[in-house]
Amino acid sequence: MVARGSVTFRGFVRADGSVGTRNHVLVVSILGLTNRIAERITQCVPGALLVTTPYGRGHYGVDKVIHRDQLVGLCLNPNVGGVLVIGADRKMVDDIATAAARGGRPVRSVALDDVHEDALEATARGVRAAGELVHASSRVRRTEQPASALFLGVECGHSDATSGIVANPVAGNCVDRIVDAGGTAVVGETVEWLGAEHIVSRRAVNAAVADAIVAAVLRREAEVSAGGHDLTGNNPGAENIRGGLSSIEEKSLGAIAKTGTKPIQGVLRVAEQPKRNGLFLMDGPSFSPESLSGFAASGAQIMLFTTGAGNSFCNSIAPTVKLSGRPDTVARLKDQIDFDASPVFEGREDIEAAGGRLFDLVLEIASGAATWGEVHGEGAEALYRANGSM
Amino acid sequence: MAGWNALAVDPRDNVAVLLRDVAAGDEVRIRIGAADERLVAAEAVPLGHKIARRQIENGAQIVKYGEVIASATTGISAGQHVHVHNVASNRAKVRQTNP
Numbered sequence: 082m083v084a085r086g087s088v089t090f091r092g093f094v095r096a097d098g099s100v101g102t103r104n105h106v107l108v109v110s111i112l113g114l115t116n117r118i119a120e121r122i123t124q125c126v127p128g129a130l131l132v133t134t135p136y137g138r139g140h141y142g143v144d145k146v147i148h149r150d151q152l153v154g155l156c157l158n159p160n161v162g163g164v165l166v167i168g169a170d171r172k173m174v175d176d177i178a179t180a181a182a183r184g185g186r187p188v189r190s191v192a193l194d195d196v197h198e199d200a201l202e203a204t205a206r207g208v209r210a211a212g213e214l215v216h217a218s219s220r221v222r223r224t225e226q227p228a229s230a231l232f233l234g235v236e237c238g239h240s241d242a243t244s245g246i247v248a249n250p251v252a253g254n255c256v257d258r259i260v261d262a263g264g265t266a267v268v269g270e271t272v273e274w275l276g277a278e279h280i281v282s283r284r285a286v287n288a289a290v291a292d293a294i295v296a297a298v299l300r301r302e303a304e305v306s307a308g309g310h311d312l313t314g315n316n317p318g319a320e321n322i323r324g325g326l327s328s329i330e331e332k333s334l335g336a337i338a339k340t341g342t343k344p345i346q347g348v349l350r351v352a353e354q355p356k357r358n359g360l361f362l363m364d365g366p367s368f369s370p371e372s373l374s375g376f377a378a379s380g381a382q383i384m385l386f387t388t389g390a391g392n393s394f395c396n397s398i399a400p401t402v403k404l405s406g407r408p409d410t411v412a413r414l415k416d417q418i419d420f421d422a423s424p425v426f427e428g429r430e431d432i433e434a435a436g437g438r439l440f441d442l443v444l445e446i447a448s449g450a451a452t453w454g455e456v457h458g459e460g461a462e463a464l465y466r467a468n469g470s471m
Numbered sequence: 472m473a474g475w476n477a478l479a480v481d482p483r484d485n486v487a488v489l490l491r492d493v494a495a496g497d498e499v500r501i502r503i504g505a506a507d508e509r510l511v512a513a514e515a516v517p518l519g520h521k522i523a524r525r526q527i528e529n530g531a532q533i534v535k536y537g538e539v540i541a542s543a544t545t546g547i548s549a550g551q552h553v554h555v556h557n558v559a560s561n562r563a564k565v566r567q568t569n570p
Contacts, residue, residue, distance in 0.1 A: 242519035246488045250480050276562050280538045325488070325520035327533075327553070328560035331540040338480070338536060426490055428474025431502055 088228040091448040096185025099159035100230035112137025122207035139470030150352035154378025156181035162218035229263030234376030241389025242324035245335020247406025248387035253341035254436025269363035276329030297364040352378035370463035397460030481537030513550035
């Protein structure tokens with residue numbers, strides 16, 4: 082067991098006290114109308130990171146809140162050293178830019194309103210602003226920081242029979258180490274808790290959190306059910322049963338093995354920042370790109386991503402550490418999978434030892450070592466919404 | 472054998488997961504944390520499937536990840552294959568009785 086404060090990594094300290102594992106300048110198009118402008122700006126300024134969304138108007142109900150929360154949350158991510166906000170109307174741009182500026186990092190903005198709807202003039206202004214932000218942000222240096230500043234997002238994609246017994250428990254062991262070091266971790270994908278919510282909720286710190294876990298599952302199940310789908314009727318499916326899964330409890334426990342064993346401090350909304358350190362669940366979408374963006378918008382500055390057969394998707398703001406326990410996957414994708422958990426599968430290493438190796442790799446990547454996804458230019462943000470536009 | 476060929480994620484588990492296919496009579500070496508345990512497979516069990524670490528009575532709980540994943544629908548001996556033919560989900564039962 083590692084004593085709090087004794088484990089460190091090298092990160093970028095921000096004015097709001099958060100610590101980045103990266104130092105990105107974001108060019109954020111806050112609605113679909115201005116995506117191409119933001120893309121042109123980013124092409125002209127190497128080092129700037131593009132964030133777009135196809136949507137942004139005609140939202141109603143919860144989407145109005147979620148859309149804004151995600152955009153602001155991504156701007157406030159500790160890995161962000163500067164933000165250029167691009168949008169159509171000045172009012173909406175100011176709203177996001179003002180909220181983003183609360184992180185204490187430089188924020189600039191361009192609205193089509195400012196340039197009488199001249200998209201090329203907006204591009205020119207944006208290129209200058211993004212260039213200044215990249216120039217300024219490059220002055221920041223990494224310093225030694227406690228691992229308690231780390232906030233780990235944990236995801237799985239293209240899982241198979243090895244995921245639940247190797248990659249997910251190894252990720253869970255790493256989560257335990259992060260929490261023991263005083264850090265924070267989040268696991269999402271509410272529908273994956275289905276069938277084990279009565280078990281997961283027993284790990285809640287109090288009855289209110291336990292109730293929130295069960296309520297989140299029941300609400301998703303009801304929503305999906307209203308859409309004409311049954312999540313429990315044929316679950317586990319025939320392929321799961323062939324793979325050895327005997328019940329929905331077993332299937333869900335395999336998925337949530339990546340939460341480790343620590344108490345669950347709360348259930349976050351998409352893009353909600355945790356109010357204290359420790360392990361959290363996020364009531365969020367099950368599609369990896371959206372789930373990861375939800376974590377990034379809540380402040381996660383490094384991701385663990387377990388896979389069986391392989392899955393190349395990475396978050397763009399937070400380095401995404403890929404791991405698999407399947408020997409042929411690790412051999413086939415040796416320049417894409419960051420962590421080899423297959424010695425556990427092959428009976429040569431126990432989960433504890435592999436979890437220790439993974440924790441060391443997380444600290445190394447948090448300190449600046451590149452993931453394979455970063456080397457190959459993987460990464461995107463995908464904003465979640467519950468409904469369509471009106 | 473170089474290492475183990477089965478894994479129990481939690482010491483409370485009464486089943487282990489096979490990391491390789493085993494045939495009846497094969498030795499199963501289970502890793503549980505830092506400890507090893509050996510038993511003999513009573514029947515063929517495929518990779519990814521579960522084997523009973525000990526005798527499980529009819530109606531008793533099946534424990535994996537240290538949690539109850541199902542109940543036995545018949546008596547299961549150590550070394551036997553544990554799957555949908557001899558266990559049933561408790562959650563699914565709740566669903567059927569309280570739709």
